[in-house]
Amino acid sequence: MRLTPLARRLGTAALVVTLGTGFTACSGDSSDDSTSSATDAGADDSASSSDDSTDDSTEEASDDAPAGLSAADFYPTVMGALREAESFTFTSTSGSMGQTQQMTGEARFGDDGVEMKASSEGAQAMEIILVDKAMYMKSADLGTGDKWLKIDLSDPNSLFGMIGKATDPEVMFKALEEPKDLELVGAEDVDGVATNHYRITMDPKKYIDAMGFPAAMADMMPKELVTDMWVDADNLPRKFSQEVEIPAVGGGKPTTSTTEGTYADFGTDVEIEAPPADEVTEDMFGGA
Numbered sequence: 001m002r003l004t005p006l007a008r009r010l011g012t013a014a015l016v017v018t019l020g021t022g023f024t025a026c027s028g029d030s031s032d033d034s035t036s037s038a039t040d041a042g043a044d045d046s047a048s049s050s051d052d053s054t055d056d057s058t059e060e061a062s063d064d065a066p067a068g069l070s071a072a073d074f075y076p077t078v079m080g081a082l083r084e085a086e087s088f089t090f091t092s093t094s095g096s097m098g099q100t101q102q103m104t105g106e107a108r109f110g111d112d113g114v115e116m117k118a119s120s121e122g123a124q125a126m127e128i129i130l131v132d133k134a135m136y137m138k139s140a141d142l143g144t145g146d147k148w149l150k151i152d153l154s155d156p157n158s159l160f161g162m163i164g165k166a167t168d169p170e171v172m173f174k175a176l177e178e179p180k181d182l183e184l185v186g187a188e189d190v191d192g193v194a195t196n197h198y199r200i201t202m203d204p205k206k207y208i209d210a211m212g213f214p215a216a217m218a219d220m221m222p223k224e225l226v227t228d229m230w231v232d233a234d235n236l237p238r239k240f241s242q243e244v245e246i247p248a249v250g251g252g253k254p255t256t257s258t259t260e261g262t263y264a265d266f267g268t269d270v271e272i273e274a275p276p277a278d279e280v281t282e283d284m285f286g287g288a
Contacts, residue, residue, distance in 0.1 A: 066196050066233035071182035074198070081235035083109050085266035088236075090118075092261030101125075106270040117272045131274050138275075148275040150282045162213055180206075180224065188230065190238040191262070195230040202227075220246055237263050 069077055082088070087108035094101045105118025105128075116130040126139035129148070136148040181201040188197045204221040208214075222245045230239040241260045248254050274280075 066194060066231065068184050068196055069231070069235070071179055074179070074182055074200070077235050078231060078237060082237070085236060087266070087268055087270045088263050089265040089268060090261055090263050092259060094257065094259045096257040097255060106268070106272070108270050108272060115272045117270070129272065129274065131272055134274070136275055136280065147281040148279050150280050185228070190230045193232050193238055195232045195238050198229050198231065200227045200229060201225070222246070236266055239263070
């Protein structure tokens with residue numbers, strides 16, 4: 001099978017956009033001393049009334065809400081806190097075209113960026129390992145059988161090279177250090193933890209340019225990328241939610257993709273290793 005059908009089966013635009021923006025909460029540049037809390041001034045500029053459309057896991061918070069972050073401080077502060085934590089677990093639920101996929105996993109920061117081990121069920125169930133600038137994927141639904149398909153993420157010209165860029169902390173920070181808008185929606189609890197609920201708006205064209213993605217990807221993205229994120233008093237993300245409307249080729253009905261996830265167990269010990277060599281293949285499903 002050639003790469004083009006594979007990309008179609010994976011959902012090229014949705015995959016890259018979801019991984020790229022989803023890893024916003026688990027990658028960043030910590031070269032600056034940015035883990036300290038920002039002043040309340042940025043929060044005063046962007047604060048608004050609390051969002052009424054929260055789910056059962058998110059409730060209005062008490063008066064001990066964390067101090068707010070400004071747009072300039074948000075990403076370096078949150079990413080710095082995550083790097084200091086070093087590791088975490090996560091869950092996510094994604095839906096598109098009537099199909100739902102649930103994913104659970106664990107991640108840590110290594111010398112080459114974020115390392116991750118995850119498994120999903122539902123639409124296109126799979127197991128994924130990201131380590132040593134390579135992605136290992138095993139999925140009966142995608143035809144890998146009992147082998148792990150090894151994909152080199154260092155190739156910048158491939159679809160999977162794009163994923164490599166999307167998980168590179170320094171590149172991601174460059175792309176997202178200046179959001180188009182940052183709104184403090186309000187103080188809310190997430191699973192009993194006091195957090196601030198932020199709504200982050202990004203310019204897709206600016207995002208694509210900073211990430212080094214092909215300019216043509218702009219046609220597959222909405223006019224704005226909006227992500228909601230809940231951040232606790234330690235500047236750690238506890239939850240994110242995103243809805244992306246991807247325009248259809250030829251002017252058809254757009255596809256709406258939704259993703260919601262939570263983060264927990266910061267600083268926990270995780271084991272992430274490449275699969276045994278005899279279980280790995282680099283053959284793209286038997287074809288070039």
